[in-house]
Amino acid sequence: MTHQEISYYRLAAQKLLETNSNSPQEIVHHLGAMQAQDYSMAKWAIGSRCNATEKEIEEAIDAAKIIRTHILRPTWHFVSAEDIYWMLDISGPQVQKMTISAAKKYGYDVQKLNQINAAIEKLLSGNNHLTREEIMQELNIKKSSGQDFLAAAIMMHAELEGLVCNGKMKGKQITYALLEERVSKPKTKLNKEEGLARLAKRYFESHGPATLLDFSWWSGFSPTICKQIINAIGLQLNSVAIENQTYWFGNQINKENNFKESIHFLPAFDEILISYKSREASILLEHQSRAFTNNGIFKPIILENSKVIGTWKRTMKKDHAKIETEFFNETESHKKAILFEGIKAFGNYLETKIVIE
Incomplete structure (x- = not known):
């Protein structure tokens, strides 16, 4: 991998x-x-x-x-x-x-x-x-x-x-x-070990492949505690080592899947970036300061084939949503037209017209 x-x-x-x-x-x-x-x-x-x-x-x-x-x-x-x-x-x-x-x-x-x-x-x-x-x-x-x-x-x-x-x-x-x-209280209660195991399994199945430090950041628990949890549930997960770093993920990932083109206009603070301690897999280091700040302010992002290529913002008007974009690199006009297809889902979600400026 x-x-x-x-x-x-x-x-x-x-x-x-x-x-x-x-x-x-x-x-x-x-x-x-x-x-x-x-x-x-x-x-x-x-x-x-x-x-x-x-x-x-x-x-x-x-x-x-x-x-x-x-x-x-x-x-x-x-x-x-x-x-x-x-x-x-x-x-x-x-x-x-x-x-x-x-x-x-x-x-x-x-x-x-x-x-x-x-x-x-x-x-x-x-x-x-x-x-x-x-x-x-x-x-x-x-x-x-x-x-x-x-x-x-x-x-x-x-x-x-x-x-x-x-x-x-x-x-x-x-x-x-x-x-x-x-919300009614459940009749049974998990002990701490059971709860931590469930939390870790849920994280790696829904966010993996991810590292121990990624889980520690997302969960708020110390690396020492997170290491103990992963050791306890390791047999329920898959793992792969890349450059001496172990990435954990759930059994549901199909490694035989063929990659396909994808465009996503994702919100500020989306899990695709904020739930990982290290974000280099999704965004180049030189672009990170344009997508989020050191004090934790994240902007809405544009992903092309799982990589962050720019940011966007929306302004709600009476009868439409105005979308403004900023790409990290110069983007050709014909390619922009393809990228903007990815914002259509946002218009459907808002049930309004999208105007790109």
Whole structure:
């Protein structure tokens, strides 16, 4: 297997290679957790992997088939309802260390955070969905630049405790609701070893071929812990060594598949880049600064045959979406026409006309 093949197989593993009939929640379940701090773009991350429209994805989120919460790393993720509890059990405690540390800067220790959780539970009880600002008003935490960070830490702590998750959208505003009122708790519970094994298997099956350090970055667990997990489930995975680096992947990859031409306009923070510690398989080192910054801001990307060749942005108008592109290298006009065929799926997803400028 070559580095070129790695990027191709990742497309297949991430369900980007062929149009499929999976539902939005099935896509999220397959990938385990999908980074989702940019809500609009995160919905397209799901839509680019299935035939669902933006409206259908929003319906799945409002119906709590897909949960948006903080998990794995201290950022937003989409997680399927069937995965939310066991994933919180294993990853919540490690992320909480960061949120508790942040809250302490404002004089809020664990005891005070737990008292606030009790107040939040009363506020949201009975399927009462409130925005963060509404919750802070009820808690008498005044809005200011500093207090905004405190509010984020308070709500993240409540999420990681399994108390709250996203509620139904209130217009264009995101709300919070009680998790147990949206998703019933499972009758059985995984222990930590079982949960970590399930997380690793899910990652390598949906993101592989990938390395130990890739999994460590994505999961938020240390390389030492990740090595122990991989050793425990190694017989359930395939592996290949390239330049003294071991890449792990699931058994579902068909190495006999012929490569085929593909064009993808993918969203900012898409799993195809952000879920790997090393991204050289998909984007040349000299182009990386044009696709993402050192402080973790990722742009929407254009992939040709599994390689990032440029970036794009969309501006929503009344009756169309305006698309602007920036290619890393000079692109011939006739080739651009072929590339722009790849944006048609985005128009179908938005159910609107696409205008390329």
